Amino acid sequence: MTDSAVDFFLDNLMQLINCDNELIHFERDQIKALYEELEFLRIFLRDSEENRYEQEKVKNLVAQIRDVACEAEVIIDSLILNAVMQNIGHVIDPSLELCGVMEEINSIKTEVLGIYERKRYDISVLQVRNSFNAGSSRANTPIVDEESVIGFNDEAVKIIDRLTGEKKQLDVISIIGMAGLGKTTLARKVYNDPFIVYHFHIRGWTYVSQVYRKRDILLGIISSVIQLTDEIYKMSNEKLCEMMKKRLMGKRYLIVLDDIWDIGAWNDLRRSFPNDNNGSRIVFTSRHKDVALLATPNKLLHRPHFLTQDESWNLLQKKVFREGSCPSELMDIGKKIAKNCGGLPLAIVVVAGLLAKKEKTQDWWDQVAQSVCSYIVSDPEQYTDTLALSYNHLPHHLKACFLYFGAFPEDYKISVRKLISLWIAQGFIRQNEEKSLEEVAEDYLMDLIDR
Incomplete structure (x- = not known):
């Protein structure tokens, strides 16, 4: 076989x-x-x-x-x-x-x-990749890009040890930090670890976000256990809570609540998570330390560290050159760009997308180095400057397509077919004699993803 x-x-x-x-x-x-x-x-x-x-x-x-x-x-x-x-x-x-x-x-x-x-523990026989099985019945697993987890190994091992430790009571583990620091990436790395896949009977991942709906969170968790039906969608929130608790009861489960802004989201759900003293765990990611402290009884929080200069440069190289290596004439300016990103993974990934899509010349890289703000770390709100830098250098035909994502709620799952139809209806897609409008729209989407 x-x-x-x-x-x-x-x-x-x-x-x-x-x-x-x-x-x-x-x-x-x-x-x-x-x-x-x-x-x-x-x-x-x-x-x-x-x-x-x-x-x-x-x-x-x-x-x-x-x-x-x-x-x-x-x-x-x-x-x-x-x-x-x-x-x-x-x-x-x-x-x-x-x-x-x-x-x-x-x-x-x-x-x-x-x-x-x-x-x-780095004495492996295999260089194991994070695996994703789209047909898994046990979890809706988020995909993690292996290139984006540079510098997280030590923290991931600590979290895995807590998740699989001897403590039997239901435990809440919080990952906190500013936007772009890699909280979700770290949580995904742990969630997809093969030992975690084996250890827990049920794994579930749901996005909470700043403006949350209790119903959406419940449906997100339940969908990790069973396939959602029209009957389930018609249930009241109270019935959904009962169903979720019943489905989790007696199972060792891991539930990730990603991007919690308000302790109210946890208070709405906490009674629906059964504590069967079987080692079940809940993982939070949040930008707000006070939210995590209110939800975490032991007050032990995990905070991803800013990448070192070497880690920053390694991540930038992998994102720009994939399997290749940086030309010697761009090495010094590339390291300067990586340093100016202040160790913030999001900034590095966004800037790398900018560099990868343009001709790799020293003049262009010098321009990027001057544009990347070195004060991004000192002021957490300035991470948006890097996103603005990337947007400003988008080709004109992609800018409207990118901005259109703002019409959807945060963390909303968007059907590719629906998105392409909407782009075409809005007149965002240029006619091409060799390709249909749908094919051109797919090219636009892939171009945005690659950035």
Whole structure:
């Protein structure tokens, strides 16, 4: 069985879990448990893809995972056949064999966890990437760009240790700092860590923002546990609270509440989070220390540090040159630009987008160096100056498209198809003889994303 075959089998398992066929009602929990365990092993397959043949142990683990997935697929097929034929005659119960497969999976998982553990403390066999499984039933996982987490490793390890520590009571962990410091990026890095994926039965991520609606937060968390239906959307806030509490009860869960501005958002929700003394955790990100202190009983806060000059330069290089390296004639001015960003990741990423999209000449880089304000750190409100710098250098045809995002609420999920249709209706898209308006609009969007 290949990696793609494992993916196909996982997709089939998910369809089986979601189907309403009463014939497999009693085996549904076993199938769901199998899916969750194989999903974790699939992350390992993805993480080891580039260098699995360099380490004999990793190569053997990959082979074992493929074999056990193939064995599980045969048993599941037998289970379905048994369910269909149960009224015809006696059939051997394949669910007994499934227990044996689960034991094999647990044995493999123990070895995989050992590799991930060593990776966390820089004695790894693998250079593990943050993985994202869009089909996961356990969480709506935010994507994290590995390039943007430079300088966060030590803080991430501390937070992971708190999340997975021995404390059994429900614990609230706060990440605080000014805008652009990397709070959300740090939280994403931790959230997507393979050990965290394995440790928690349920993970959920929802955005709160300055102007929040309790209903949106509840739906965001519930969608991490089950698929939202029309019936759920019609429920009152009180019913949604009851449903969320019921779904989380008895499970070890991790919920991230990103970008909290007002303690009222936490007070509206706190009673809906059950405390079953099983090691569940809630993570806050906030710009406001007083909000975090009110929500965090132990008063222990995590604050991402400003990047050092070396870290700033490394991040700028990776964003501008991707896999390449900086030409020697731009090295000094590039380091000056990185230094002028004051260690603020957002400023570095925005400026890097500006440099990457223009011709890489010393004159242009000198202009950028003069424009980047070195006082950005001393006045937290001045981080917007960097965004203004980037906007001012946008091509004219992209400025209207960029500003149009302001028509949507903060942290709102925007359908690409809807956005493109609106841009076209507003007349923002230039006609192109070689491409349709929709294709041109997609090019505009990708250009903005790359910046």
